[in-house]
Structures are given as C-alpha cells and as structure tokens.
Amino acid sequence: xxxxxxxxxxxxxxxxxxxxxxxxxxxxxxxxxxxxxxxxxxxxxxxxxxxxxxxxxxxxxxxxxxxxxxxxxxxxxxxxxxxxxxxxxxxxxxxxxxxxxxxxxxxxxxxxxxxxxxxxxxxxxxxxxxxxxxxxxxxxxxxxxxxxxxxxxxxxxxxxxxxxxxxxxxxxxxxxxxxxxxxxxxxxxxxxxxxxxxxxxxxxxxxxxxxxxxxxxxxxxxxxxxxxxxxxxxxxxxxxxxxxxxxxxxxxxxxxxxxxxxxxxxxxxxxxxxxxxxxxxxxxxxxxxxxxxxxxxxxxxxxxxxxxxxxxxxxxxxxxxxxxxxxxxxxxxxxxxxxxxxxxxxxxxxxxxxxxxxxxxxxxxxxxxxxxxxxxxxxxxxxxxxxx
Amino acid sequence: xxxxxxxxxxxxxxxxxxxxxxxxxxxxxxxxxxxxxxxxxxxxxxxxxxxxxxxxxxxxxxxxxxxxxxxxxxxxxxxxxxxxxxxxxxxxxxxxxxxxxxxxxxxxxxxxxxxxxxxxxxxxxxxxxxxxxxxxxxxxxxxxxxxxxxxxxxxxxxxxxxxxxxxxxxxxxxxxxxxxxxxxxxxxxxxxxxxxxxxxxxxxxxxxxxxxxxxxxxxxxxxxxxxxxxxxxxxxxxxxxxxxxxxxxxxxxxxxxxxxxxxxxxxxxxxxxxxxxxxxxxxxxxxxxxxxxxxxxxxxxxxxxxxxxxxxxxxxxxxxxxxxxxxxxxxxxxxxxxxxxxxxxxxxxxxxxxxxxxxxxxxxxxxxxxxxxxxxxxxxxxxxxxxx
Numbered sequence: 001x002x003x004x005x006x007x008x009x010x011x012x013x014x015x016x017x018x019x020x021x022x023x024x025x026x027x028x029x030x031x032x033x034x035x036x037x038x039x040x041x042x043x044x045x046x047x048x049x050x051x052x053x054x055x056x057x058x059x060x061x062x063x064x065x066x067x068x069x070x071x072x073x074x075x076x077x078x079x080x081x082x083x084x085x086x087x088x089x090x091x092x093x094x095x096x097x098x099x100x101x102x103x104x105x106x107x108x109x110x111x112x113x114x115x116x117x118x119x120x121x122x123x124x125x126x127x128x129x130x131x132x133x134x135x136x137x138x139x140x141x142x143x144x145x146x147x148x149x150x151x152x153x154x155x156x157x158x159x160x161x162x163x164x165x166x167x168x169x170x171x172x173x174x175x176x177x178x179x180x181x182x183x184x185x186x187x188x189x190x191x192x193x194x195x196x197x198x199x200x201x202x203x204x205x206x207x208x209x210x211x212x213x214x215x216x217x218x219x220x221x222x223x224x225x226x227x228x229x230x231x232x233x234x235x236x237x238x239x240x241x242x243x244x245x246x247x248x249x250x251x252x253x254x255x256x257x258x259x260x261x262x263x264x265x266x267x268x269x270x271x272x273x274x275x276x277x278x279x280x281x282x283x284x285x286x287x288x289x290x291x292x293x294x295x296x297x298x299x300x301x302x303x304x305x306x307x308x309x310x311x312x313x314x315x316x317x318x319x320x321x322x323x324x325x326x327x328x329x330x331x332x333x334x335x336x337x338x339x340x341x342x343x344x345x346x347x348x349x350x351x352x353x354x355x356x357x358x359x360x361x362x363x364x365x366x367x368x369x370x371x372x373x374x375x376x377x378x379x380x381x382x383x384x385x386x387x388x
Numbered sequence: 389x390x391x392x393x394x395x396x397x398x399x400x401x402x403x404x405x406x407x408x409x410x411x412x413x414x415x416x417x418x419x420x421x422x423x424x425x426x427x428x429x430x431x432x433x434x435x436x437x438x439x440x441x442x443x444x445x446x447x448x449x450x451x452x453x454x455x456x457x458x459x460x461x462x463x464x465x466x467x468x469x470x471x472x473x474x475x476x477x478x479x480x481x482x483x484x485x486x487x488x489x490x491x492x493x494x495x496x497x498x499x500x501x502x503x504x505x506x507x508x509x510x511x512x513x514x515x516x517x518x519x520x521x522x523x524x525x526x527x528x529x530x531x532x533x534x535x536x537x538x539x540x541x542x543x544x545x546x547x548x549x550x551x552x553x554x555x556x557x558x559x560x561x562x563x564x565x566x567x568x569x570x571x572x573x574x575x576x577x578x579x580x581x582x583x584x585x586x587x588x589x590x591x592x593x594x595x596x597x598x599x600x601x602x603x604x605x606x607x608x609x610x611x612x613x614x615x616x617x618x619x620x621x622x623x624x625x626x627x628x629x630x631x632x633x634x635x636x637x638x639x640x641x642x643x644x645x646x647x648x649x650x651x652x653x654x655x656x657x658x659x660x661x662x663x664x665x666x667x668x669x670x671x672x673x674x675x676x677x678x679x680x681x682x683x684x685x686x687x688x689x690x691x692x693x694x695x696x697x698x699x700x701x702x703x704x705x706x707x708x709x710x711x712x713x714x715x716x717x718x719x720x721x722x723x724x725x726x727x728x729x730x731x732x733x734x735x736x737x738x739x740x741x742x743x744x745x746x747x748x749x750x751x752x753x754x755x756x757x758x759x760x761x762x763x764x765x766x767x768x769x770x771x772x773x774x775x776x
Contacts, residue, residue: 016392
C-alpha cells in the first residue's frame with residue numbers, strides 16, 4: 001500500500017533538440033546578475049558554452065563565470081562559489097553541465113544569503129535553508145543524477161573524507177532545466193555508462209525496500225526496463241537519438257521523488273559507493289556499480305520476494321521449475337551480465353581502492369535503515385571486501 | 389523516440405488518510421473569499437462537508453457555497469457559477485468531489501475575470517485564458533478523471549448536444565489537491581468501476597499511438613498493470629486500502645501529462661464516448677467502456693505491433709506459436725474478460741442509447757488524427773452500431 005505522503009515538483013523542463021532556445025523564455029523571469037556555473041571546460045570545446053553565453057548576452061544579463069566545478073564538487077569549491085555569487089549579487093545561478101554542476105549550484109543557492117559555513121550547516125548538521133534561496137536553472141550536458149528535477153546536492157569534503165548528500169525540499173529544486181539528448185552524445189563512453197548505471201541504481205535504491213503492492217514499484221520496473229533496453233542500443237550506437245533521449249528522460253524520473261512516494265527506500269549502495277568515492281575520488285556511477293552485486297547478493301535472503309519479482313518483471317527470468325532463491329539469483333545474474341556488457345566497474349580495486357582503505361571506507365559509510373537488512377559494521381566490511 | 393516537449397506540473401498533492409489536515413497549510417496562502425464547490429450532496433452524508441467547512445471556518449474564510457454540480461457539468465451551470473464567484477470576489481475555488489467538480493472549478497476559474505461567455509470562449513472557440521485566473525484547490529472524493537493534477541475541463545452543452553473538453557495549460561492546474569483513498573470507499577460499486585475504467589482508458593488513449601520505443605509507453609504499461617491488479621482486489625473488497633490507494637495514485641499519473649510526453653496520442657474513445665454522453669447523460673467511464681472494444685478491434689490491424697506489445701506486456705499473453713494478429717486479439721480478449729469482471733457497460737444500449745441516436749452521436753463525434761487510423765464517418769457509424 002501507499003503510505004501518506006506529499007508531492008510537489010514544479011521544475012519546468014524543456015526537452016529535445018531545440019530545448020536551449022527556451023532559455024530565452026526563462027531568462028526574462030530573473031534579474032540581471034547571472035552566475036554561469038560549469039565544470040572542466042568541455043562545454044567550451046563542444047560549443048555549448050558559446051551558445052549559452054550568446055543567449056545570456058542577448059537577454060542583457062550581467063554574467064560572472066564560476067567554472068572548474070569538479071566531478072565530485074568539494075566543500076572548498078562550494079565556499080568559493082558562495083563568495084562569488086554573493087559578491088555578484090546573483091539573481092540566477094545557471095549551471096551548464098552534469099549533475100555535479102547542478103548539485104553544486106543548489107548548494108550555492110541555499111548558502112549565498114546565509115552566514116554559516118555551508119558544509120557545516122547543510123552537510124554536517126543537515127539543517128534546512130532558513131535564508132533567501134537564489135533560483136537555479138540547469139542546462140544538462142550529461143545525464144544520470146536526476147539533479148535537474150530534484151532538491152538533492154552531494155558535496156565532498158576531502159579534509160574529513162566525507163561525501164554527503166542533502167536532499168533539500170521542493171523550494172530548492174531548479175526552477176527550470178533544459179534537456180537536449182544530443183548534448184549527452186559528446187561524452188566518452190565510460191562517462192555515459194557510469195551515468196546509465198547511476199540511473200539504474202537510483203531506481204534500485206527506491207525499489208528494493210518494502211513488501212507491499214505499490215504503483216511506485218510498477219513505475220520503477222518500467223523505468224528499469226527502458227534503461228536496460230536503451231542502454232544496450234546506446235553502447236553499440238552512442239549517437240542513437242531514440243536511445244539517448246529515453247535514457248535522459250528516464251534519468252529525470254528515476255530520481256525526482258515520484259517512484260519513492262508512499263514507500264520506504266534503501267540507498268545503502270549509495271552510502272557504500274559514496275564512502276568509497278570519498279577515498280578514491282572515482283566517478284560516482286562506477287563506485288555504485290562496484291559495490292552493487294556484493295551488496296544485493298548479501299541482502300537477497302532478507303528481501304527474497306522482491307528480488308524474485310525483480311528477476312521476473314525486469315529481467316524476464318522464466319520462473320518455471322525454479323525455487324524462489326533460484327529465480328532471485330537468476331535475476332541478479334542477468335543484471336551482472338548486463339553490467340559487464342555496459343562495461344561499468346565491477347570491483348573497487350579497478351577504481352584505485354586498496355585493502356588498507358577498507359576500514360576507512362567502512363567508517364565513512366553511513367548505515368541507513370530502509371533496506372531489507374540493516375547492516376552491521378562486520379557486514380559493511382564483508383561487502384566492501386567482496387567488492388574490492 | 390521522444391519528440392520535443394516541455395513539462396511542468398506544479399500541483400501540490402497531499403495523499404493519504406491524514407491528507408485533509410493539510411488544508412490548514414494551504415488555506416493561509418489565499419485570500420478570505422472561498423467558493424465551496426460540490427456535487428449532489430453526498431459529501432453532506434459522509435461527513436466530508438462538515439470536516440471541510442470546519443477547517444474553512446477555523447481559517448477565518450468567508451465561504452459561499454456552489455453545490456449541485458452535476459456528473460456532466462453543464463454550460464448553464466458554469467455560467468451561474470461564474471456569476472456567483474464574481475459576486476463573491478472569489479480568492480479561491482475549493483472543489484470537494486470528483487473530477488466533475490474539479491473540472492467545473494477550473495472552467496469557472498478562467499471565466500470569473502473574463503467578460504465573454506465561457507462556453508463560447510473556451511469550449512466552442514477553444515481560446516486560451518487571457519484574464520486573471522482564480523486559484524483552484526481540490527479535495528477529491530472519487531478517482532478517475534485525473535482532474536486533480538491537470539488543466540483539463542469537460543463541459544456539456546445540452547442545447548447543442550455537445551460534451552467538450554478543453555485542456556488548459558499548467559497555470560490552470562489546481563494549486564493543490566487532497567487525495568484520501570478512504571473517501572473513495574463511500575462510492576457505490578458502479579461509480580467505482582466507472583472511475584477505474586476511465587483511468588484505464590486514459591492510459592490507453594496515450595498508449596495506442598506512435599510506433600517508436602518510448603519510456604512514456606513503459607510507464608503507461610506499468611500504470612495499466614497496477615490498475616488491473618488492484619481493480620480485481622477492489623471489486624471483491626472495496627474497503628481494501630492497498631487497492632484503493634494504488635488506484636487513486638495511478639489515476640493521477642494516468643492523466644497529468646507525464647505519459648504523453650514526447651509522443652502522439654489518440655483520444656478517439658473519448659470522442660466517441662463523450663458524443664454518446666452528450667446524448668444519454670450517462671456516466672463518463674461507462675460511455676468509454678461501451679465503445680472501447682469495437683473501436684480497438686477496428687483499429688487493431690493499423691496498430692498491430694502496439695496491440696501485440698499490449699497483449700504481452702500488459703496481459704501476459706503467451707506469444708508462443710501465435711501469429712501477431714492472434715497475440716493482439718488475445719490481448720483484447722483478456723481486456724474484455726477483465727471489463728466483464730469489473731462490470732462496466734459493454735454496450736451503449738445499456739446506457740439508454742438507441743438506434744435513432746446513432747447519426748446524431750456520429751455528428752457530435754470529433755474526429756482526431758493521432759491514432760492508428762483516422763476514422764471516416766462510415767467507420768464512426770460502424771463502430772457506434774457495434775457498440776450499441
């Protein structure tokens with residue numbers, strides 16, 4: 001059944017090959033001072049930077065640039081960005097990039113008009129924003145995190161070896177987001193598949209929890225099937241617009257709160273992966289893939305019926321003549337085969353993790369309680385060892 | 389593939405057994421003058437009227453009542469409602485009822501500050517609102533239309549024998565909606581199943597169009613499967629909260645624009661059903677069920693692959709050893725068996741339609757072009773005859 005909940009998601013999305021032109025419709029809604037946020041500069045090579053800047057200029061905006069947002073945005077970078085946005089009297093934070101840029105923009109947005117240190121306030125103490133929030137818009141150039149239509153923001157603190165996400169409320173969600181599937185085609189394959197696995201795991205995190213019949217789980221299965229089918233096309237033919245557009249749209253709905261309504265969720269793969277990420281600085285999606293199968297095989301006995309449903313409903317496992325355990329395991333085997341076809345990391349050691357980091361990663365792993373088994377420290381260590 | 393589109397849906401939803409209490413959070417956002425819109429008075433019998441009025445009074449609202457909204461709200465009633473809301477200087481239109489009340493409230497909302505006749509402007513000439521829109525809130529007591537989270541409004545004009553829907557933009561969508569599955573349990577079974585079929589057909593109308601792979605169609609199948617599964621529980625055990633809550637939430641997502649993003653849609657069953665409704669004043673969902681199978685069997689050869697996919701993906705038809713036509717037909721047969729189990733109307737004659745109305749209903753049927761076959765008049769007549 002569906003538990004009690006509320007739902008609001010007011011982000012305006014423009015999707016498609018012509019979507020950037022709608023920036024002209026959105027910009028007049030905001031004041032003159034825009035902070036243009038971007039990452040390592042790939043947008044300067046593929047022309048998106050020039051296109052966005054031309055639209056900003058045509059709309060008479062006073063633009064300051066905040067480039068160099070790293071794949072795992074740091075607390076130090078966040079503090080700098082807050083200063084910059086404050087000095088610029090920012091009316092709009094326009095993030096052009098992937099989830100990292102969008103996450104970062106949201107963290108800046110809730111900190112510009114706050115005096116406290118943003119890491120301490122939001123990522124150490126998990127406080128909610130109590131000051132004016134600067135509006136955020138996103139032009140998405142890679143897909144995966146769903147950050148374009150949610151209130152989430154993940155920030156990494158290298159001093160404390162922590163990578164922590166704060167899911168803010170709907171007032172922090174981007175006011176608008178521009179999704180052009182063609183932009184995602186310029187990514188190297190490794191980043192594409194990391195994004196695809198991130199999407200898939202977002203759905204798993206919300207699906208592998210709870211026992212009741214729930215329309216949210218039906219929607220989750222639909223998104224998983226679409227991601228699987230289209231990913232197999234995209235790895236053979238990365239320029240396939242049908243595949244890339246379906247993946248991009250599924251990514252948005254995988255993590256914009258819809259499929260978690262009225263049910264519990266897990267998120268332990270993210271806790272394990274983020275802890276590993278804080279130690280290795282590896283690509284987010286790859287840390288998730290490396291820990292997923294050891295984790296899911298560990299919890300399978302506790303959530304047997306859901307893993308059975310997953311096997312049949314998502315992977316088309318033929319149940320005839322098999323025990324529930326056999327069906328459930330066949331589902332995870334099908335998932336493993338798909339992951340290997342994608343070419344995502346299957347072990348943390350591929351990402352630079354070493355045996356001597358295990359204790360530290362375990363310490364950095366936040367233990368959540370929504371999954372089929374609440375892990376103890378020994379289980380975390382065991383799963384990390386099997387993932388190594 | 390997904391065509392270009394935009395998406396925004398800012399309705400705040402409160403879902404669950406405690407959801408009415410959130411009316412206390414919403415009311416302070418609006419001015420003092422509230423028009424309380426409701427239907428035939430069933431809310432006075434089941435206590436919802438008293439509960440809502442108590443909250444309105446506790447929030448210091450100046451309430452005027454606009455009751456008696458009929459299942460198919462009329463143009464005449466709409467004109468009266470506009471006058472009432474205008475005289476009351478309405479700051480909020482609060483609809484307490486099913487989709488009819490919510491549809492009606494939206495039609496009033498775009499007309500209070502417009503001088504033109506609302507039927508002529510919005511339902512005859514299909515103009516867009518160009519005057520101030522009065523905010524609408526909904527407390528849903530039956531489920532089916534999805535009106536609580538969309539911009540749609542269907543109004544019937546008995547003078548012209550027309551029942552016409554106008555789908556307004558996101559600015560006309562309700563600002564908030566309160567969805568308590570328990571409220572839907574007080575309905576007679578006939579209304580419950582009419583609502584369930586309405587939900588199912590909303591999904592069909594968006595699904596049976598287009599040939600491409602599209603995540604919207606995956607989501608549509610998920611919603612259909614949930615509706616089918618839960619409806620079979622609800623007809624045996626109408627007080628089953630799990631079933632009723634899933635049906636209610638699926639109804640919202642069946643028609644809040646999500647599953648039509650980036651694809652074409654059909655809506656011919658609604659055109660046929662609404663034309664029949666204008667002649668018979670029958671329950672909306674029943675007019676849809678009565679015309680559905682003759683229509684779908686007629687267009688099946690033109691959309692064979694989609695009907696094949698529907699049979700396997702939604703109804704679990706075993707494809708082994710069957711031709712595509714046999715698979716597709718087996719899907720519609722499974723759908724027919726489910727409809728008979730539900731107890732929805734299988735023929736227009738059950739709803740009071742007679743042979744001599746056929747020509748008139750055909751005249752009132754708007755022919756749309758998004759489906760697998762654009763009907764000509766002879767085909768409309770043939771389908772109506774087979775539905776009789």
